[in-house]
Amino acid sequence: MQSKFIESASNTLLLLLFFMAAVSYNGKLFGYKSQDLLSGKKEFVEILPPTHTQLEHLGLENMQLEEDSKGIWRIKNSSENERVVNTLAFSKGIYGFGGPIPMYLYLDKSNTIKQIVLGENSETPDFLASVLQDGIVSQWLGKNTEKMSNIMPDALSGATMTSNAINFSIQKTLDVVDNKSSSRYWWTVLDIKTIIALLVIFLGLIISSIKSKKKKHLRTAMLVLNTGVLGIWCGKFISLNILLGWVANGMNLLTSGVVFLMLLLSVLMPLFFKNKKSYYCNWICPFGSAQELAGRLSKKKIKIGAKFMQILKHTREVITLCVFVGMWLGMASDIANYEPFSAFIFQHASVAVLLIAGLGMLTAVFISRPWCRFVCPTGQVLSWMNKMN
Incomplete structure (x- = not known):
């Protein structure tokens, strides 16, 4: 005993x-x-605007941003109502292998994705690079909430926690900024x-x-x-x-x-x-x-x-x-x-x-x-x- x-x-x-x-x-x-x-104070997640380098990768190196709401910035002097969105503001609790995977989405007036850049994350660099080469991110270019159904189900669900986190973060962000129900976001896991x-x-x-x-x-x-x-x-x-x-x-x-x-x-x-x-x-x-x-x-x-x-x-x-x-x-x-x-x-x-x-x-x-x-x-x-x- x-x-x-x-x-x-x-x-x-x-x-x-x-x-x-x-x-x-x-x-x-x-x-x-x-x-x-001990204090029970939850970690504050800071939603940061894109850096100059990230703006360059988005194709916006000569553009200036002004904050529209939390996680959303409008492009100044844009007649197309274009915006940059940080998915971290809309994808709470969605993690890859190493934690959250923030992304910056460059959206036009119809909330169609024109470009995507990944923010700082804790994923294994080689593994993440391989996932990106597989087209997990590029499949979303030109997509909005109306065109999500064009993405193949197998690609949408993903084969790993990393690809799942990327897909679900983008999907939920598009739903929120387009003022649409994100209830289907839970069903795609099945x-x-x-x-x-x-x-x-x-x-x-x-x-x-x-x-x-x-x-x-x-x-x-x-x-x-x-x-x-x-x-x-x-x-x-x-x-x-x-x-x-x-x-x-x-x-x-x-x-x-x-x-x-x-x-x-x-x-x-x-x-x-x-x-x-x-x-x-x-x-x-x-x-x-x-x-x-x-x-x-x-x-x-x-x-x-x-x-x-x-x-x-x-x-x-x-x-x-x-x-x-x-x-x-x-x-x-x-x-x-x-x-x-x-x-x-x-x-x-x-x-x-x-x-x-x-x-x-x-x-x-x-x-x-x-x-x-x-x-x-x-x-x-x-x-x-x-x-x-």
Whole structure:
């Protein structure tokens, strides 16, 4: 009983260290600045006009602006009633992987977008650049609220939290400045990928509770669905970057509902079934599932010596604690960017991430789920959550 209490207390302490490190790195917790946490004063989001450089990118380098209302500036001496709008004023609670993604929209008198420039944000530069090259922003040029339906549903819903944040921010901003209802903004989240992803997660919930000799075959089917549907097709997974973003800014169900459900099940399932293993890691995680499938390609496995295994049992904890130190030193984002999960969104993933994921998969053929067991900081944080009770 005493040892159980000590384990629970130590895991709770480690989880608190994670939150403290995240607050130290981001300077805020759930939208509150760290210095204002005790006072309860919510972070004030300053809506800034575009800089001279941003005006140049908008094609307005020789123009002057005058404020019309919060987040909206009119172009002086323009006979076309042209305006520049900062989406940050109209997209509260919409976040990408790293937080809000403010944009400046150059609108004509019919609220048609003539140009878009991104403001300062905390997204991974290489990842964001790849998303932009994919046309997530350019698809909106020439669009207004009447022409939104011309955008393909798959592009509108987006494949990642970053593209979702960009699309929803622009969509909601256009609705607000055009004095139209933004109720449809909530329905666009229910695209086919989201619905199928939810079905796969609930199917995993059912299969994990079945006690049958055929469960091995059902598990194989679940591993394939996790890898193919949740990973490759939908790009839905929990990562350290996502957790850091939620800790800093809070979580929005519109852009993160599926991933939040994954986290919720990972926390709740051990409470009901008294299983200290992470439900997410064992039954939902796309990369964990891919590794297990890779392990079935060969019956020959590398035998790890008992002494070396004793060391490996603690490497994941050490790596995660090193990440905490990195947060305090301001390097957490660099570390978290190399988790292999984003390799599922291969068209936007960096070469380094693809190489790490490939190496993990190759190793998994001969060693059972090596990333999950010996490296994954996200899995370690989830493990601490499960062992708090």
